[in-house]
Amino acid sequence: MAPLSAPFRTIVRTALPPRCPACGVPVAEDHRFCAECWDQLRFLGPPWCARCCTPFSYDRGAGTICAACMAAPPAHAGVRAAVAYGDVARKLALGLKYGGRAGVAETMARPMARLLPDGVDWLVPVPLHRWRLWRRGYNQAALIARAVGRIADVPVSVDVLARTRHTPVLRGLSGRERRAAVARAFVVRADVAGAAVVLVDDVHTSGATAEACTAALLKAGARSVSVLCWARVLGSDD
Template identity: 60%
Template sequence: MPVSSARDKKRVGARQPILNLVALALPPRCPGCGEVVEADHRFCAPCWAQFTLIAPPWCAACNLPFEFDRGAQALCGQCLAAPPVHDGVRAAVAYGPAARALVLKLKYAGRTAYAATAARLMARLLPEDAEMLVPVPLHRWRIWSRGFNQAALIARELARLRGVPLELDLLRRTKATPVLRGLGVRGRAKAVAGAFAVAPGARERIKGRSVVLVDDVFTSGATTDACVRVLKRAGAARVTILCWTRVLDPGADDSWAD
């Protein structure tokens, strides 16, 4: 056995009693309701039962789930009426109480470990042709007040899990935008117009690449569509949106949306 491996095992063994005490004092808790669970990033049975995992069959353009299989090339009504600017929206779970609870705790209660919880369920939906991960950026004022960008935390964990390169500074939010909740589809689109730009010298890194745009919540798509347009103008071949949760009901409460 290499000397370094033996030393590492010895260090872990020495720390184990302390780790056991920490586990007793601070047991893993469900990200949804806070009940004690068997391991980190696990949901209790009642919260897990609230999730609707999003998977095929779905719209070939936007990945909106269908109730039954309509064929691999079938489109939803909205995409038939107006083809989307993106190349699909992949979300781990549909909007619901447990999904909402995780986002609120991550964004507003500083539970940054929940970014890894979300990423673990999102990783299965990462496109096979993904060449880079780009988080939806926050304006510097929002980062100063919150202390972090939740999309960047999720993207970092996805990069670790799947080995896809992460580009944290490729896309920038150049204009502070108001909170989008309550604005409606048109109001949101107007609020984010012109708010994003690629970093100087980034076009060569984007040109011809398959980009995955990472976010926590997909509501109306106003913010992500604005990002997609900027990335495609910079030369991206494909831009797929990957998020933790997607609001499937257009009339759902949007009080949690940025």
């Protein structure tokens, strides 16, 4: 398909201007937030725990580990989230997951890509069970992973992990119930021996799904597993 001419692009942008991905008001560019929604987003990054990447309220020095990791360090190499979970972050996640708004995958991916750790071999999205995939028509984590991969020029594989057991919706369950629900629900179907894997998801809540995926990847020989997501629920039982 031939590219649109400049005059026609101007007409299209006038009739159909870019809109804030959260509230829908017109904005200057695609994937940009309006000032009001932007102010409600809390972007995450260092200073954070050197082990799990939970943000610190102030810089505690390089290599500092949070109390939770001192007591029980996670198997993964940290959860890197673009933003803290809140009203605006939730609107994007729900719009992608249930509203068919595939375009917001790139909106999420742009700040996520800046948080990728060094030396990544594979981006691997958290898989859906085949029944849920057939009903929804797509895996939101795979859309985000592909967008991050394009931006950061990192390989993406949607075939590394499979969810072999249909699990219940985790929303509303306790941390213990979530972990029980996803235990041994994932299998590795590709060679990941010695690979540094980044597991990609939309929202990190209790960490149960990430822990189950990490366990499967490490058992299959992955060198390390980091978690990269759009939003992270802070102050819960992560």
